[in-house]
Amino acid sequence: MKIIIIVAVAENNVIGKDGKIPWHSSAELKHFKNTTMGNPIIMGRKTFESIGKVLPGRLNIVLSHTPGKLRKSDGMVAVHNLDEALNICREQNAEKVFIIGGASVYKEALAFADEIILTRMNLKPEGDTFFPEIDSGQWSLKEKEEKEEFTIEVYERRKK
Numbered sequence: 610m611k612i613i614i615i616v617a618v619a620e621n622n623v624i625g626k627d628g629k630i631p632w633h634s635s636a637e638l639k640h641f642k643n644t645t646m647g648n649p650i651i652m653g654r655k656t657f658e659s660i661g662k663v664l665p666g667r668l669n670i671v672l673s674h675t676p677g678k679l680r681k682s683d684g685m686v687a688v689h690n691l692d693e694a695l696n697i698c699r700e701q702n703a704e705k706v707f708i709i710g711g712a713s714v715y716k717e718a719l720a721f722a723d724e725i726i727l728t729r730m731n732l733k734p735e736g737d738t739f740f741p742e743i744d745s746g747q748w749s750l751k752e753k754e755e756k757e758e759f760t761i762e763v764y765e766r767r768k769k
């Protein structure tokens with residue numbers, strides 16, 4: 610099972626402000642939807658609350674230390690930690706799983722993910738939540754595709 614981080618990052622590494630993403634780009638949302646559709650997605654409780662609904666066509670797996678407190682909905686499951694989330698995906702024989710944020714979940718998943726699909730937005734907004742610098746010793750750039758509002762970069766983990 611391939612574990613893929615998907616993230617949209619501004620030029621200054623900002624990914625969030627006041628619990629939200631500080632830009633709106635329909636083209637980026639479309640890219641996110643097309644890429645993740647049909648696959649499980651794993652997110653932190655704050656990101657789930659910020660999205661405000663279950664994203665359709667994908668099993669939404671939400672991490673929380675108190676998953677029992679989250680309101681249950683169709684298409685969504687709340688779990689205690691990333692291991693539990695990944696085990697659900699393996700049980701479903703998922704070929705791919707997407708880690709969709711936020712910062713705390715990205716940080717944890719960067720230690721073991723196979724790939725990063727990073728959308729570099731042509732923006733420098735103010736923010737309070739950041740994506741870490743990508744360590745070129747660990748990750749190699751495999752693809753780069755320039756679009757009007759952003760550039761999509763795909764990194765794969767270097768083999769040891």
Ligand SMILES: NC(=O)c1ccc[n+]([C@@H]2O[C@H](COP(=O)([O-])OP(=O)(O)OC[C@H]3O[C@@H](n4cnc5c(N)ncnc54)[C@H](OP(=O)(O)O)[C@@H]3O)[C@@H](O)[C@H]2O)c1
Pocket residue numbers: 615616617618623624625626627628629630652653654655656657659672673674675688689690691709710711712713714715717738
């Ligand atoms: N630009 C992008 O692509 C992008 C994508 C996603 C999010 N964002 C932004 O990122 C910000 C949110 O990031 P964040 O780091 O503050 O919050 P987050 O990662 O979305 O959620 C944090 C919460 O998730 C739960 N959690 C995380 N790791 C866990 C673990 N290992 N085990 C159990 N529970 C775990 C905890 O919930 P409990 O407190 O319930 O225990 C924790 O408080 C927002 O501004 C959002 O808009 C940006």
